[in-house]
Structures are given as C-alpha cells and as structure tokens.
Amino acid sequence: MLDAYTNPPRGLVEAATFPLIEAIHGRRSRRFAKGASIPAGPLAYTSKEAPEALDPVEQMLLISTIAGNTGWAELFAHHPEYKGKLPNYTTAAGGRSFPSSAGFNTSEFFFTDDTGVYFLPTRDMTPTPSKETDLHAWVEAHQSRIVKLADGRLNIPAAMPHMEGHNTWSANAPGSTLVMPVADVAQHVILLLLYLVQNGTGIYDDVNGRMIPGIERYAHRLNMDVAYPMTFLEQVALTDVSVELGTACYAGALMLQALGLGGWMYTGINPFTVLGASGDPAVPGLGFRFDMLDGNPLPHFTGLPGVFEAHVPPHHADMRAAVEAAVARKFGAGGPFDAKLGGPYKENAAVRSAAAQIDAEAIEITTLMADYVLNTFGRFPANVPAVFLNTYLQAHRLDTGFYDTHYGPGAYLRTHAEHDKNWG
Template sequence: MDKETIPPGFKDALDFKFVDAIFGRRSRRFFQGASIPEGYFKYTSKHDLLPLTELEQMMVLSAAAGNTGWHNLIMRGERYAPDLSNYACSAGGRTFPSAAGFHTSELFFTDDSGVYFFETRDAPALAGRSDEGTFDPEELLEAHRVRVRKLADGRLKLPPEVPHIEAHNTWVANHPGTTLVIPVGDLAQHVLAGLCYYTQNGVCFYDDIHGQEIERLERFRHLVDVEKPYPLSFLEMWSLSELTAELSISCYAGMLMLQAMGLGGWLFNGMDPFSVLGASGDPEVPGLGFRYDTDDRWSLPNPTGLPGVLEGYTPPHYRDMRHAVDALTERKFGPGGPFNPETPGYYKDTKGVRSSARPHDEEFRECVALQAQHIYDHFGKFPGTVPSIFVLPYLQAQHLDLDFYDHFYEKGAYLETHARHMERWHPGGK
C-alpha cells in the first residue's frame, strides 16, 4: 500500500478497543443510497451510493478469512501417541477456528464490479510474525490482496425478490454499493475428514437411514469397533454443525471489523442458499455458478462444486470416493500440507514436528473409502443426508447512512467510528 494515501481511519481501526467491537456490534442495515418504500421506517437516503474502497474491502475480507500464520496443530492423540495427531487438513491458520483444523471452507464475495474468490484455505504463512506474535498490518493486507481472483464481471446475479432473497431483505441484500461476503463450505470434504477422524479413534458407522450395516467392514475390526458402530446420520449432522460454526465465525470476525472501521452491515442468512450457489433451477439466476445435480431420491438439488475453483471431495469431481480419500491424504501429507516435513513452520524443529504424524496407510484409506463409497452408492451423492456444498450465513458491508439513524433513533445507535467514518476514511470527499 502507498503510505501517503492510507487514510487516518486505518490507524483508528488498528487502535480500536476490542471490547467496543464486542458490545458495539449491531446489525446496521440502512446504507447510503438505500430506500425503504413504506411502513414506519419509510425513508429514502439523500446520499449517493458509495461502494467500499479496495482498502476498506480488504480490511473486511482479511478479518473474515485472513491467514494468521502457521496452524499450531493438535499435540497428542490418545490412540496413537506418541505420534502427532494428524487430523488437520491445513498447515495455515485463519482468523476463525475449524474443527480439528479441517478448514474446508473458502470465501467468495461480490460488489458492483464483479464476483470474486478470496483463496486462503491452503495458503502458507503470508506475512512474517514478530517476536511479540503480531503482524505488520500493511504487509498482511498486501499479501491478501493478491489472493483475490475475479470470476465474473458485474454483481452476483441474484434478483432482489422472493424466493431468492427473504422478503425482509429484498430492499438491502446484495444491492448496488454494497459488498456481499459469502463463505462457502465443502461439506463433502468435511464429512470425509470426519470419517478419517473417527476411524483414527476406532469408530466406524452403520447406515441407519437404510437400516443396514456397511458390507465388508468387519475386515477392519482391528482398526475400528465393528460391534458398536455409530449412525451415519450422526456423522453428517455433526459435520454440518462443525462446518456451520466455521462459516459463522468467519462472518462474525468480519462483523467485528465493521465496528472498528465504522462501516454498516450485518451478518444474516436471509438468502436462499441454492439460489446463491446457482442451484435454483432458473437459468436467469446463475448465482455463483456451482454445478449441481438432481435425483428422484432427493427432495432438493445437490451442489457439488465450482470447477477449477472450489470442487467438493465427491464425484463427479473425483472418480470415486477412494480417489477423494487419496486427494484428502495428499492435502494433509503432500507438498504444503501440515504433515509434510518440507512445509515451513515456526517450530524450532519444524521438520521434526511435521514428520512425527503417522501417514494414512493403504489399509486406513480403504477403511475410510469403504464407508464413504457406501454413502455415495446408496444415496447417489456424498454426503447422503446433507448437501455436498453448504453456504450459510453471509456478511454484508456498506457505508452507513447516519441521517436515517439520527431520524429514527436516540443517540447511541452507532459508534464513534461510524460517526467519523467519512471524515477519517474519505478525507477531502468521496
């Protein structure tokens, strides 16, 4: 970044009190250029639309899904000590936690200029950490800026109408002048990582939906307890819960940054996830353009991935579930993976730490793949009872219209950062 053009609001945000971000967080939806056509809050903004600047946008994106250096890993697993726990799928940490370090989500966003992919899931440490454990914010933002990849021109094609957007959000969600942040999770990969996790801990599964055991699983009785299997529905419900936490905390981290910067916006779920991903069935509503399939056995379409961008760990993006297991193993133990001895880190003996995890051998992979393939064969998709790709919630960032809040609310409806945002972030005008 050019230091001469950095607005004073940037330093204000860096010095903002964390406790004020926590207790000052509020959904503030009315933006400059917005209009509520009727009802008690009928109001039309007197301001022109004002999109976020690139710097403002990068601050929000980096807060929502920024790289925070190397992941610390989990030090010990009871069943395979003294080997290092090998659950994690990513060597890098991010601004939000992920169950067992799976990190199976990525972030998309859209503004008036286009639809973008902000790729940080498998990023190495992007900036140097000081001896005090901190980063230079300008270096960090610049490193993240180059992770942005444009996918399409123009704002995400999502009509501001029901059923694509909930009725209470049609006047505000994804409107011109706003930045809409969309974390997307590879739930197929998360369930597969969960299968690895449970297999490592001696647990296998039975198909409680179809009321049957998984054939040939007894040959792995020395790895897993075939006498006390868990239900598949539990695995998929648990994985969905874990992934939703990952996506939600990502949005919440971005939401806290809005308070520090004095931006309006809110965290919400009032958009149809199938329309957002591109699985509405309406060619006029392509959303993010994810591939999806339908089947008479399913009540809803199933998105599986965006080819070349974010492909779920399931067919048709992989030959079969054994191929997907091998890909997950490569993500963990291959180049750049958390358990590859050549992957850098900040341990005093990084090579020794990373090489102390036990790789997934052939037998282990077969045990995981057998269970995963059963799901795919019997449900026609993987996972069987939840979507392969999942999205919820979202975060929207925008410039607040203070006049609206002054008109309808008593003092205290917004923070000092909001009151001074234009002065501190846009000195000398827009």
C-alpha cells in the same frame, strides 16, 4: 494501495487500534446503507445520499479479516493411543481468523461488489513470512490471491424466492460488498471418517438399520460396538462447517465496527439462487454444478469446476480418489505434515514428520464406507449437502441520517459518525 499504508488514512489507524470490547458491545445489524429506501411504515425513510462503494483498503482489510490466514496453525500435541506420534487430524498448515473443527478448514470465500464476482482461496495458504504486525504485507498477500470470476455485481433478484421479503430493500445493495462463505461438506465427512478409523471405529447405516458390508473384514482394528450412526456423523460435519462459516462472518461483523461500516451477518438470501440453481438463465448465480436427485426436491451441489470442487464425483474420479485427495492435503507439499514446511516450532521438520501416517488400510476402510454411502443413496453425503452456503456478511457505507431521524443517541458508533471523514 501501497500509499494507503505508508500514509494511512485516519480510518485505517482507527481500525488498527479499535478496542475489542467496544466492537463486541457495539455490534449491531445496521442495514440502512447510503442510497437505501424504506417506503412505508414507522421507519419510512429515503436516503438523500447516493450509494457509495467501500474504500479499497477497508474492503481488503474487511475481507482479509473474514477469510484471512493469521499465521501457522498449531498441531494436536498428544493422544495417549498414538504411541508417541502426533494425531494427524489437521488438514491445513495455516491458521485463519476463525476456528475450524480439528483444523480441517474445508471452507473458502466468494464475494461480490459493483465491479464483479470474486473468489479468495485461503484454506491452504502458506502464511506470509512478514512480521505479524506488518498490516500492509498481510493485506497485500491476501489481495494477490483474489480471482475475478465475472464482471458486475452478482445478480440476486430482490424478491422471493431469491431473497427473504425483509431483506429485499437492503441485501446486496449497490455500493455494498457481500461475502459468501462456502464449505466442502463432502470433504469434511471424509475427514471425519478418517478420524474415526484412526481412532478405531467407523459408521453404520442407521437409515437402513445395517452394518456396511465388508466392514467386518477389519475387526482387527475397528470396534464397531462404538460406531457412529451415519446420519449423526453427517450432522456433526454440517454443524462443524456451520460454526466455521458463522464465526468467519462474525469476525467480519466485529471489523465493521472498527471500520465504521454498516452491514450485518445474515441468512436471508436463497443459497440455491446464489450457488446457481435459480432456474433462470438471467440469474446464473456462482454457476455451481448440481444434480436433481430422485426423491429430493432440492439441488445437490457438487462444486464450481476449476474453482471450488467438493470431494465427490464428478470432480474426483471416484470416492477413493476423493479420500486420497483429502489425505494428500494433510501430507503433501504445503500440508501440515510436510517436513519441509516452516512453522511455529523450534524444530519444525521434527515435529511435522512425527505425525502418525494414514496407512493404506485406513484409506481402504474409509473408501469402503464412502463408496457404500454413494452407491446406496446416490449421493455423498447421504443426508446433508456436499456443498453448503448459509451465512453471509454484508458491508456498506452507513446512512447515519436514517438513524438520526428514527433513533435516539447511541444508534451507531463514533467510527460510523466519522467514517467519511476518516476514509475520504
């Protein structure tokens, strides 16, 4: 791949200089890939071209755009109640190509193509020391992190209930790359609980209409008159990660325009099939562990052992261990408050070490609330998934013949028209 950067294809040069405003205004869901077929209806068309995989360089540029580390994150600068200490909300030292609420960064990325199923972990990635303009070093740093999980394309049957009917002809098509962002909502809820405790409050059980037993012991630091309803806090967590996953895919959708690739971001694939609860041994999905809980018809996923494990048992011994692991992400080696880490500041060690510590009592309170939820509801979180997948980004080589047949001028961009010439 090195030669692609020393003697770059025209498509790479085009992508690197493509105007942002043209990407925004030119973004469309272009679903018709090479090799596709719509057998009937007013837009009937069968491709005259064979499916064709993405160029390896453009695939890595796309995936790095969706999931990529983009340098050092900037820490929260001030909170009037923190008495000169920095707020300790942030959980990752690196920024990524999309926003994350309070810098929690609880999502990671899986993808599949004709060659296999892959995992690209970037949430705790230390930024590459190369200059920001060194595209080669940036892409190669991400490529080196990819873990292959299985050979061959992930089997997602093109039929209900695995896939919405309107996507059965186009989703996860041969030649395409399908990106699947997954969030650890359990960790996100823990981080929000830590946030509340650091700011002097907590949650109460609005489902059963009661305070959490034992929380009264901490009246010296918690004002429970302004406590959050448990269900609201969990809704906040789910909303936060939904934005995180959606904006990551949107970054990829903009890059599709610059690369001249077809594709779109969408939700029309069954996440339970993808994660691993299809019930069919021939359709194992990603293989995530899950439980079927009394009173809940939906699988409760907790993680893919050794790859992506949510902050909840059995991947952690108990909720205290899960809380401590979340704190360790912040203050441990490579975390945003590791004084030995580099960063964007002139005095990085002084700034990173100035964060307010999360004291033992704060961990006790957070554990108390988390234990209560798990023991009362038999799951954590109580009302939202511990692991969440909803939005996908697909990229494929566009069959412009379909658009020339059925659309007027302007159905695709110049980058699409010139894609094969630019990328070979």
